[in-house]
Amino acid sequence: MLDLYTRDSKRGGAWMNPIVSQSALRGTAPVVVNNLNVPQPGEGQPTLLTFDEVTTLFHEFGHALHGLFATVTYPHFAGTNVFRDFVEFPSQVNEMWILWPEVLDNYARHYETGEPLPADIVERLRATETFNQGHATSEYLAAAWLDQAWHRIGPDEKVSDAAEFEAAALTDIGLANPVVPTRYSSTYFAHVFSGGYSAGYYSYIWSEVLDADTVAWFRENGGPTRENGDRFRERLLGVGGSKDPWRRTATSAGATPRSSRC
Ligand SMILES: [Zn+2]
Structure with missing residues (x-):
């Protein structure tokens, strides 16, 4: 589910919550919600996102994928129920696709003409990544x-x-x-x-180091291919907190279940 818009009764910021955790034991499929605080557009107007809002959307959707692709037995270990300093890793990896050419071309279109985002604007957005x-x-x-x-x-x-x-x-x-x-x-x-x-x-900057390694791995190994996506999904997103990320063995150390991820 997506709860995109801001309203008076909603807390600020953006986060993901698992509503139902995936579990082979219980036979449950995952249900997750992404929450953002995008202002409501005027009557009859489309919702246009700033670059910051796009970044937040991709980030939270990374948490959502972590929850949705879970393939564990016990719900305690599903999706984002991982070590706290590991949980921002998949969501920050997902931010890499924002300016990836094939992905950008797919979503960043002028809302009236359907034109793709001009190359010079893309270049300027890339340049801002190191600014300040x-x-x-x-x-x-x-x-x-x-x-x-x-x-x-x-x-x-x-x-x-x-x-x-x-x-x-x-x-x-x-x-x-x-x-x-x-x-x-x-x-x-x-x-x-x-x-x-x-x-x-x-944990955000700690995860950024892991994230940078993964971005480099995708770049060196052919980008967003089905094979690479499946590998990331199976080995990282799917296992959730059921494996120790350092040792690749079973762990009992997952984080508190059902808490939200920002
Ligand atoms: Zn996050």
Whole structure:
């Protein structure tokens, strides 16, 4: 299911939820939902997505494929029920297809004329992938470090001022820079306290390393062929949390089932 549009009663951001987990034991087929917060178009107008929204859509659809292609026995291990620092790997891999020529040509069409996206715009979009990465990486790492700092507080340690704690944590690693504030301040950093990514916010950049390897593998091995897709589906998406990603053996360490993935 796709719940694309924003509305007053919906929380912000974008995420995927399994509604029914695949399981050979229970004989259940997977049902998943992708949630986004795209503004409603005007009456009679088509829904046109910004490049950021397209990126989010591909990302969340990567989580959806993880859920939909599950082929495990126990629902506890289905789809996105993997280690937290592994879960963003398939979704970030899926972002690779956004500008892949065959895929782009298939979906990025002018809504009135049907013309494909002009090559110079595609080039400019590619060029933006490296733009401002120093800032983006610093603000992300600052947030990931802040997450770790909150989760390292000892049982006897008391924090009375969140802003002070935050400033001290960022000073520790030389990232207390007003020009590059942390992506989320403690008071609205949803991932840290209730979003299920507690002490795991680092997982996005961790998964990006795995993701970069996979993108390189697809590039070196012929791109989006049926054979390559099947291989990725069977070996990675299908097994979910039933195999240890490091050791290729059975694991009992999957994450909490049925939690949402952002
Ligand atoms: Zn995600």
